[in-house]
Amino acid sequence: xxxxxxxxxxxxxxxxxxxxxxxxxxxxxxxxxxxxxxxxxxxxxxxxxxxxxxxxxxxxxxxxxxxxxxxxxxxxxxxxxxxxxxxxxxxxxxxxxxxxxxxxxxxxxxxxxxxxxxxxxxxxxxxxxxxxxxxxxxxxxxxxxxxxxxxxxxxxxxxxxxxxxxxxxxxxxxxxxxxxxxxxxxxxxxxxxxxxxxxxxxxxxxxxxxxxxxxxxxxxxxxxxxxxxxxxxxxxxxxxxxxxxxxxxxxxxxxxxxxxxxxxxxxxxxxxxxxxxxxxxxxxxxxxxxxxxxxxxxxxxxxxxxxxxxxxxxxxxxxxxxxxxxxxxxxxxxxxxxxxxxxxxxxxxxxxxxxxxxxxxxxxxxxxxxxxxxxxxxxxxxxxxxxxxxxxxxxxxxxxxxxxxxxxxxxxxxxxxxxxxxxxxxxxxxxxxxxxxxxxxxxxxxxxxxxxxxxxxxxxxxxxxxxxxxxxxxxxxxxxxxxxxxxxxxxxxxxxxxxxxxxxxxxxxxxxxxxxxxxxxxxxxxxxxxxxxxxxxxxxxxxxx
Amino acid sequence: xxxxxxxxxxxxxxxxxxxxxxxxxxxxxxxxxxxxxxxxxxxxxxxxxxxxxxxxxxxxxxxxxxxxxxxxxxxxxxxxxxxxxxxxxxxxxxxxxxxxxxxxxxxxxxxxxxxxxxxxxxxxxxxxxxxxxxxxxxxxxxxxxxxxxxxxxxxxxxxxxxxxxxxxxxxxxxxxxxxxxxxxxxxxxxxxxxxxxxxxxxxxxxxxxxxxxxxxxxxxxxxxxxxxxxxxxxxxxxxxxxxxxxxxxxxxxxxxxxxxxxxxxxxxxxxxxxxxxxxxxxxxxxxxxxxxxxxxxxxxxxxxxxxxx
Numbered sequence: 001x002x003x004x005x006x007x008x009x010x011x012x013x014x015x016x017x018x019x020x021x022x023x024x025x026x027x028x029x030x031x032x033x034x035x036x037x038x039x040x041x042x043x044x045x046x047x048x049x050x051x052x053x054x055x056x057x058x059x060x061x062x063x064x065x066x067x068x069x070x071x072x073x074x075x076x077x078x079x080x081x082x083x084x085x086x087x088x089x090x091x092x093x094x095x096x097x098x099x100x101x102x103x104x105x106x107x108x109x110x111x112x113x114x115x116x117x118x119x120x121x122x123x124x125x126x127x128x129x130x131x132x133x134x135x136x137x138x139x140x141x142x143x144x145x146x147x148x149x150x151x152x153x154x155x156x157x158x159x160x161x162x163x164x165x166x167x168x169x170x171x172x173x174x175x176x177x178x179x180x181x182x183x184x185x186x187x188x189x190x191x192x193x194x195x196x197x198x199x200x201x202x203x204x205x206x207x208x209x210x211x212x213x214x215x216x217x218x219x220x221x222x223x224x225x226x227x228x229x230x231x232x233x234x235x236x237x238x239x240x241x242x243x244x245x246x247x248x249x250x251x252x253x254x255x256x257x258x259x260x261x262x263x264x265x266x267x268x269x270x271x272x273x274x275x276x277x278x279x280x281x282x283x284x285x286x287x288x289x290x291x292x293x294x295x296x297x298x299x300x301x302x303x304x305x306x307x308x309x310x311x312x313x314x315x316x317x318x319x320x321x322x323x324x325x326x327x328x329x330x331x332x333x334x335x336x337x338x339x340x341x342x343x344x345x346x347x348x349x350x351x352x353x354x355x356x357x358x359x360x361x362x363x364x365x366x367x368x369x370x371x372x373x374x375x376x377x378x379x380x381x382x383x384x385x386x387x388x389x390x391x392x393x394x395x396x397x398x399x400x401x402x403x404x405x406x407x408x409x410x411x412x413x414x415x416x417x418x419x420x421x422x423x424x425x426x427x428x429x430x431x432x433x434x435x436x437x438x439x440x441x442x443x444x445x446x447x448x449x450x451x452x453x454x455x456x457x458x459x460x461x462x463x464x465x466x467x468x469x470x471x472x473x474x475x476x477x478x479x480x481x482x483x484x485x486x487x488x489x490x491x492x493x494x495x496x497x498x499x500x501x502x503x504x505x506x507x508x509x510x511x512x513x514x515x516x517x518x519x520x521x522x523x524x525x526x527x528x529x530x531x532x533x534x535x536x537x538x539x540x541x542x543x544x545x
Numbered sequence: 546x547x548x549x550x551x552x553x554x555x556x557x558x559x560x561x562x563x564x565x566x567x568x569x570x571x572x573x574x575x576x577x578x579x580x581x582x583x584x585x586x587x588x589x590x591x592x593x594x595x596x597x598x599x600x601x602x603x604x605x606x607x608x609x610x611x612x613x614x615x616x617x618x619x620x621x622x623x624x625x626x627x628x629x630x631x632x633x634x635x636x637x638x639x640x641x642x643x644x645x646x647x648x649x650x651x652x653x654x655x656x657x658x659x660x661x662x663x664x665x666x667x668x669x670x671x672x673x674x675x676x677x678x679x680x681x682x683x684x685x686x687x688x689x690x691x692x693x694x695x696x697x698x699x700x701x702x703x704x705x706x707x708x709x710x711x712x713x714x715x716x717x718x719x720x721x722x723x724x725x726x727x728x729x730x731x732x733x734x735x736x737x738x739x740x741x742x743x744x745x746x747x748x749x750x751x752x753x754x755x756x757x758x759x760x761x762x763x764x765x766x767x768x769x770x771x772x773x774x775x776x777x778x779x780x781x782x783x784x785x786x787x788x789x790x791x792x793x794x795x796x797x798x799x800x801x802x803x804x805x806x807x808x809x810x811x812x813x814x815x816x817x818x819x820x821x822x823x824x825x826x827x828x829x830x831x832x833x834x835x836x837x838x839x840x841x842x843x844x845x846x847x848x849x850x851x852x853x854x
Contacts (some may be wrong), residue, residue: 007586142589155590156592157592202763225634225635226638226639226803227712228713254801255799258710258798258799259710263710265705266647267710426577427579431577431578
């Protein structure tokens with residue numbers, strides 16, 4: 001899921017963009033008394049749970065919903081072949097089995113009995129037609145890139161994917177290269193099935209979507225733009241995410257500060273993003289009903305390989321390592337983010353199956369002044385460094401505070417001039433990144449679309465990949481990605497991906513900084529609030545007294 | 546008078562074209578590509594981006610884009626955002642809420658501001674006057690968002706007297722607290738403006754004459770002093786209608802009101818030209834009409850000011 005969608009949620013001050021942080025005004029709210037949590041009662045099966053959200057960027061078509069505002073809704077009203085549990089494991093839903101002998105040609109069989117909320121059955125065609133539509137060039141879907149590994153996919157013209165319907169409950173998928181974690185990806189919204197009514201009027205569908213998920217829209221006008229959306233439970237739902245409540249009222253907020261005030265006053269049940277201004281006091285405001293845990297969001301600083309002195313040669317690698325060693329991650333996450341970031345130990349995220357904090361070479365992430373100075377001096381012996389080391393960031397994302405802190409840490413340790421360089425808005429920064437016109441390091445981040453190590457590595461560091469803005473290119477790394485994808489199990493593949501990470505620790509195309517945490521608070525009226533691997537609460541599990 | 550009003554209304558036309566042209570140019574000159582912003586970190590192929598750009602005429606020169614937009618406006622079509630929502634729907638949703646919010650704020654600042662200012666002006670140097678001056682200075686110097694957060698915290702969260710945020714329905718009751726926040730700064734200015742204006746008028750010859758004629762104090766105050774002191778205040782209120790609607794952005798953010806401020810802010814962030822320009826065009830018209838209203842009120846307040854031939 002792209003990380004920029006979150007940028008849209010708040011208006012000013014603490015913008016909750018991933019990796020953003022600020023210690024803006026110290027919140028004016030002091031601790032308010034909350035009644036002690038009641039013991040979890042059975043809960044009211046018809047109770048509506050209210051939660052925060054933001055206006056979806058696009059109409060509610062799953063393959064065009066790649067930001068968090070719309071994502072929260074789409075994952076509630078649709079069910080894919082698999083779903084993800086709290087720990088990021090996959091659970092079969094519409095799929096009975098997903099099998100392959102070569103990791104390239106997949107045979108998918110479906111459970112029967114699944115229905116869309118308009119009464120039509122969920123068949124193999126509901127998937128194949130939807131996937132083909134999503135992948136078409138002329139439909140320009142933001143999730144279209146998910147099909148780039150499908151045989152028949154074209155990024156420049158309309159063309160059909162190689163999908164074969166065997167029977168109403170079975171279809172085959174041919175990929176252009178093996179992909180061991182393919183079943184892991186199938187829970188993502190780009191792979192949801194669509195009913196026939198979608199193709200008759202896609203525009204109307206986007207306003208009033210018909211799904212097969214645990215929830216459905218309360219009525220045809222349930223989505224009030226900029227204000228919120230009302231969902232009720234789908235009584236025909238066949239899957240494992242069976243709701244124990246009556247529905248969801250997702251209220252859209254322009255600022256998380258306003259949402260926080262609403263939870264405090266009892267107007268909102270769950271908030272999944274505590275505003276930066278309340279980092280210092282949310283634990284005392286909500287003593288028993290708060291969460292702060294690492295999420296599948298990786299934050300880094302990319303140093304493009306085309307910069308002088310930072311190429312992928314001996315000098316460049318020494319300098320990259322020196323800079324990494326010069327950053328005091330523990331201090332920055334504690335002081336600036338007040339413990340709402342977790343210092344990075346690798347290039348992925350602790351919420352992903354296969355994560356390891358002990359990848360070979362990860363000691364380059366430790367703060368080590370002496371070693372940093374030594375390596376920098378070694379690099380200077382090869383070719384002396386003059387000039388200013390800059391870290392670019394977008395000013396609309398509240399990055400200034402930590403960028404300044406990191407720049408300070410670097411200049412104090414290495415004795416060079418380091419400073420932040422701001423771009424007014426994210427798309428301006430992105431434009432220079434895409435054009436390879438950066439003159440220094442720049443902030444970067446990644447939120448996984450699906451819980452897989454591969455999704456944190458290949459798109460960012462693979463040669464020529466769309467999100468490889470640092471222009472890193474290593475045949476060894478590319479080979480590891482190919483090798484891992486051909487393995488017969490995800491566990492086998494993960495072993496190869498760890499070797500790839502060890503390589504990244506030597507080359508450091510990006511310098512890992514920290515993982516973003518999900519911080520949430522909820523009212524004492526609701527029970528069993530648990531955050532998923534993707535930092536969205538598992539709403540179907542929440543009960544209300 | 547009617548001729549004057551008509552002429553003023555005709556002036557709207559060039560102002561409309563000029564303002565929209567300038568705004569369109571400025572949005573066009575914003576850094577970054579609105580289509581790229583739609584997709585974020587994971588960019589689709591350049592071909593897909595080119596296709597979407599062409600669909601919204603973003604590949605054409607600025608002047609052509611502007612002419613296409615204005616052409617559509619005359620056909621009653623304000624276009625859609627890049628994510629497909631008709632701009633007219635955004636207008637219909639945002640303007641009524643912000644309009645009601647600003648009218649409530651205007652009412653509050655006008656009634657309370659003039660009243661406090663009048664009493665202050667009549668009793669210069671006394672306790673009431675001095676405390677009014679201190680309070681108004683405080684209100685002017687404390688930023689709106691501080692006042693907003695404080696009122697929201699105490700009246701909404703802590704004491705539960707008002708709603709902490711405004712719902713979609715935006716009832717008058719819910720809008721009361723944000724309107725007070727929105728009105729605070731202008732309220733302070735109006736108190737000071739009315740006070741000095743009243744103080745000045747009190748020394749005018751016609752007031753002395755009126756008092757000498759033996760008119761009742763009440764009559765002197767309301768008919769002679771207040772009416773003549775209101776000219777600068779009314780000017781300020783007229784201009785303030787526009788500023789309130791634009792300035793509501795901070796207040797709307799704090800109270801989660803889906804009004805003009807927030808919509809325009811998001812549209813600028815995303816480079817959504819059609820939305821920004823359409824909203825600004827409507828605001829220009831509101832500004833102009835408010836100013837016209839002020840000019841017409843002048844003639845009523847002060848017979849010496851005559852525009853009609």
